[in-house]
Amino acid sequence: MKKKFNLKSITSSRETSLVIVLVLLCGFVQFRNSAFLTPGMIENLFKNYAVTMIMALGMMCVLLIGGIDIAVGSTLGFSGMCASLFLRDHTQMPAIVIFLISIAIGTICGALIGLVISYGKVPPIIATLGGMYVFRGLAYLVAKNEWVSAYQFTDGYKDFAQSKYLGFGLVNNLIIITILIYILFFIFFKWTTLGRKIYAVGSNAEAAEVSGIKIHRIKIMCYAILGFLTGLCGAIYTSLYASAQGDMGTGLEMDVIAACVVGGVSLNGGRGSVAGVFLGALTMAIVGRALPLIGVSQFWQTAIKGLIIIVAVILNVLAQRAIDKNNLKGREM
Amino acid sequence: MSEYVLELKGITKIFPGVKALDGVHFQLKAGEIHALMGENGAGKSTFIKVITGVHKAEEGEMFLNGKKVNFRGPRDAQEAGIAAIYQHVTAYPHLTVAENIFMGHEKVKHGIIQWKAMNEEANGLLRELNADFNATDEMGALSVAQQQMVEIAKALSMKARIIIMDEPTAALTKRESEELYRIAEKLREEGASIIFISHRFEDMYRLATRVTVFRDSKYIGTYEVDQISNGDLITAMVGREITDLFPKPEVKLGKEVLRVENLSRQGYFKNVSFSVKSGEILGLTGLVGAGRTEVVQTIFGAERYDSGKIFVEEKEVRIRKVQDALRLGIGLLTEDRQHQGLILDWGIGRNITLSEIEKYGSKIFTNEKAEREAAKKLAEEVDTKAVTIFDKASSLSGGNQQKVVVAKILASDLKVLIMDEPTKGVDVGAKAEIYAIMGELAKKGYAIIMISSEMPEILGMSDRITVMCEGRVTGELKRGEATQEEILKLAMAKSLKAAQ
Incomplete structure (x- = not known):
């Protein structure tokens, strides 16, 4: 059966409306400043926003189960700092080991937060607020309030974020990693039992429990997944900027949550898609990159970002209302 | 004035x-x-x-x-x-x-x-x-x-x-x-x-x-x-007429499947004992607040019990969480379908297979095709009025939602089905269909515990009736010898005694 072209059904899908917004935005900026859509610029954009894009996927897991994690900025700082310090003291270590260390620490941090939330019954916002301070403090503590500077990193580590060997010399390593992770998550949420269970817990935790799903385990797993990706990003971040500071990643959690919200992930849980998160993160990235090119001041950029988030949430609510209304229509009375 | x-x-x-x-x-x-x-x-x-x-x-x-x-x-x-x-x-x-x-x-x-x-x-x-x-x-x-x-x-x-x-x-x-x-x-x-x-x-x-x-x-x-x-x-x-709404088939009863002995939970119920056989429908009734729902929630592992024993097929078991009950073959259709039974946002098919995703696929990956086929079969078995298994659960009427919950239970290998107010909020036509399904399930050998506050339903569908009053079992009646008056007397046993 072929569906009739219907403007309403197209704008009601978050993904398509984001694509439209993106095309219009890019077209407009390109028209005003032709330096925007060049291969170098695009590569730069993806490279610099890889961290936000990757972490947005983890945040999506947590938001899907109705949770939230505002500790991720600190987790990134802590895991990235630990890994950098290790590299400083063991310069013979290959980059991959440093990445694994950062990932391990991030995963442990995430799982701990998950434990506190699911078994400790602490509300997610409170637990992660605590985690935010604890991990940030630890990041300063382990570094004894010092930086790890570029000269203390090995060349192999610094080069990772700049070279293209994973992309066969064509595409930057970070972009390849981002693409791989997005493909992985797309498969994860579409075809795995765990992915389905995450949606189930987020849509109706009670029904999921009655169906025999171990909701505590799922919750911890979601926070651990976010921790895993945050740890990975801790290493990417230090490699990209070739330094590690105690305050790195401060405020990042809000960018990540914003990307999810713009991408249509519901803060009430149960709704959101990998494609939506990708487009949401991309929208935020392009707004951040494109506005300076057409002479919009730094301060306006921040305000505009905020406006986009508010509009996105209002759209979410309206879309939800339309869906609910539609569902009730089918019910006979 | x-x-x-x-x-x-x-x-x-x-x-x-x-x-x-x-x-x-x-x-x-x-x-x-x-x-x-x-x-x-x-x-x-x-x-x-x-x-x-x-x-x-x-x-x-x-x-x-x-x-x-x-x-x-x-x-x-x-x-x-x-x-x-x-x-x-x-x-x-x-x-x-x-x-x-x-x-x-x-x-x-x-x-x-x-x-x-x-x-x-x-x-x-x-x-x-x-x-x-x-x-x-x-x-x-x-x-x-x-x-x-x-x-x-x-x-x-x-x-x-x-x-x-x-x-x-x-x-x-x-x-x-x-x-x-x-x-x-x-x-x-x-x-x-x-x-x-x-x-x-x-x-x-x-x-x-x-x-x-x-x-x-x-x-x-x-x-x-x-x-x-x-x-x-x-x-x-x-004093009402009991209409002939109940197609309860004669089923030969099998072995005892579930037995509880002196089950107690502080503040909710005390020394509750009953048993149910394969093919049997046990009616559990009493006035609101008698502790019926609490008893079955406990057997299903959603609540803990303080003392007492639970036997499944004559073997003593310990049920601590929902997974234990499901593994032992005990399923619950909750009274609150909308909140505990279904994910309203999801299609019917996904709801039906939710408890058994792994059975159709592998440990890691789902098998959507097998799920769809199984869901279709089960949905037909309970005869939902949905057009397709992709219809959202929220678009169904109460009676059809209940049928989806039954289909979901059937997807799992269960022996005991506990149905808490199975026809609550359901219109008369759908009620009769749900009774027919219950009869079919009994024929297939499921042991069914039905909680109900509706007298005609209890009298019409149960093989045996256990009556509770204020957290205790006050009596057990056989099909045929039970009357509405008898049941209400037992359901009010405590206050009648106190009044005399």
Whole structure:
């Protein structure tokens, strides 16, 4: 059966409306400043926003189960700092080991937060607020309030974020990693039992429990997944900027949550898609990159970002209302 | 002036799909305590809400002191001097007693709340009621009985002349009930009229001079309390024809599948024992609050038990969590389908296979094709009216949602099905279909425990009936020898004993 072209059904899908917004935005900026859509610029954009894009996927897991994690900025700082310090003291270590260390620490941090939330019954916002301070403090503590500077990193580590060997010399390593992770998550949420269970817990935790799903385990797993990706990003971040500071990643959690919200992930849980998160993160990235090119001041950029988030949430609510209304229509009375 | 302070004539209230009240009458004399009785779902609570202006009746008239009134909302009823104390106290737990008493009609002077005057007046009211707490105490720290007293004080502060109490003694201890009787008497002496809803005969004998009985949304009669016997009253409450709605097949019973012995949980139920065989439908009944749901929730692992034993196929088992119960083959269809049974946002197919995703796919990956086929088969088996398995669960009617829940249960390998109020909120046609499905399930050898408050359903579908009253099993009846009167007597066993 072929569906009739219907403007309403197209704008009601978050993904398509984001694509439209993106095309219009890019077209407009390109028209005003032709330096925007060049291969170098695009590569730069993806490279610099890889961290936000990757972490947005983890945040999506947590938001899907109705949770939230505002500790991720600190987790990134802590895991990235630990890994950098290790590299400083063991310069013979290959980059991959440093990445694994950062990932391990991030995963442990995430799982701990998950434990506190699911078994400790602490509300997610409170637990992660605590985690935010604890991990940030630890990041300063382990570094004894010092930086790890570029000269203390090995060349192999610094080069990772700049070279293209994973992309066969064509595409930057970070972009390849981002693409791989997005493909992985797309498969994860579409075809795995765990992915389905995450949606189930987020849509109706009670029904999921009655169906025999171990909701505590799922919750911890979601926070651990976010921790895993945050740890990975801790290493990417230090490699990209070739330094590690105690305050790195401060405020990042809000960018990540914003990307999810713009991408249509519901803060009430149960709704959101990998494609939506990708487009949401991309929208935020392009707004951040494109506005300076057409002479919009730094301060306006921040305000505009905020406006986009508010509009996105209002759209979410309206879309939800339309869906609910539609569902009730089918019910006979 | 009329003899009656409150009179209702021909009140009919229709909710989508059901007539909750069908032309009922009611007359309340000045200074009278009037009991209102009837089974669960007889329409008592709806009736109260019509009086208090919460619901608007489609038909009928209401007279207050002989004058016709038309309440547009609860506020009108309050201003007319009608106050209701509901079954579940609707208080603000974090505010003080005085704030609760004066909520909505605070003492205000020039837009400023007069705390001192308010607290003093509240304390005055509390003293009148012999309360052992203060106006400045926090509401949430009080016991249920004390909170009820606050509600009564609130009614007094509004100068209510008609006070309605909806099952006020249900959550009270014996001593607290005595205190409530005393207060009710005192209010009556001061000229208030009281309508008293209760399941307890004891309450009625102690307080009321007259009793009105509702049954199946209809008015049955009003009687003088000292001129009607227990037996006649029970007959008035249940005396209905049982229609032939129940296609219960004769099933040869198999081996015992589940047995509980002396199951107890502090504060909910005590020494509950029963067993159910393969192919058998065990009806578990009692009045609301008898502890039936709590017992099955415990067997399903959703709640812990303090003591007692559970046997599955003669082997003692320990059920600590839901997964344990499911592994042992015990499934539960909850009373609250919308919240616990289904994910309304999802399609029917996904809902049906949710518990068994791994069975159709592998440990890691799902197999959508196998799931779809299985879901389709199961949905046809229970005959849902959905167009496709992709229809959202929220788009279905109550009866069809229930069928989806049954299909979901069938997807798992279970031996015992516990159905908590399987036909609640379901129209008559779908009810018959659900009964047919239950019969089929029994034929297939499932052991079924059905909780129900509906007498015809219990009598029509059960092989055996276990009756509970206030957390204990008060009797067990076989199919054929059970009657409505017999069941209601057992369901009220405790209060009957206390009344004698």
